[in-house]
Amino acid sequence: MDQPQSKIEKLREEGENIKQALREQVFGYILGAFGLVAGLAWNDAIRSLIEYLFPLSQNTLWAKFFYAFVITASVVLVGMYFSRLFKKGDEKL
Structure with missing residues (x-):
């Protein structure tokens, strides 16, 4: 009788591990997207500086x-x- 309960508990634990891994991945992707936006902003600023100086x-x-x-x-x-x-x-x- 104890075996089905332990399997259910193991499945719940795996579900929580998957949720945590998914959150970490999504956080990484969002952070990467913000990094890309910041990089594009700096690119535009430096391009404008080059056009101003030259x-x-x-x-x-x-x-x-x-x-x-x-x-x-x-x-x-x-x-x-x-x-x-x-x-x-x-x-x-």
């Missing part, structure tokens, strides 16, 4: 390539940092 009569193409290079290098460096940080965190577990 009017169309000057060579804006090189300024945009420089901007793209700096942003790419920054993203790679931050990605490497977080990758190492998470590897260290996994080793502690």
Whole structure:
């Protein structure tokens, strides 16, 4: 008689674990979406700054390539940092 009750309890526990995992995933997606919006806002601001500093009569193409290079290098460096940080965190577990 005890066995069906333990199976029901186990199913409830699994349901709670799935709910928690789903909440964490949705939170991650929402946070990523806000990050994308913030990134697009910064992109627009920096583009406007480049256009202000280098009017169309000057060579804006090189300024945009420089901007793209700096942003790419920054993203790679931050990605490497977080990758190492998470590897260290996994080793502690």
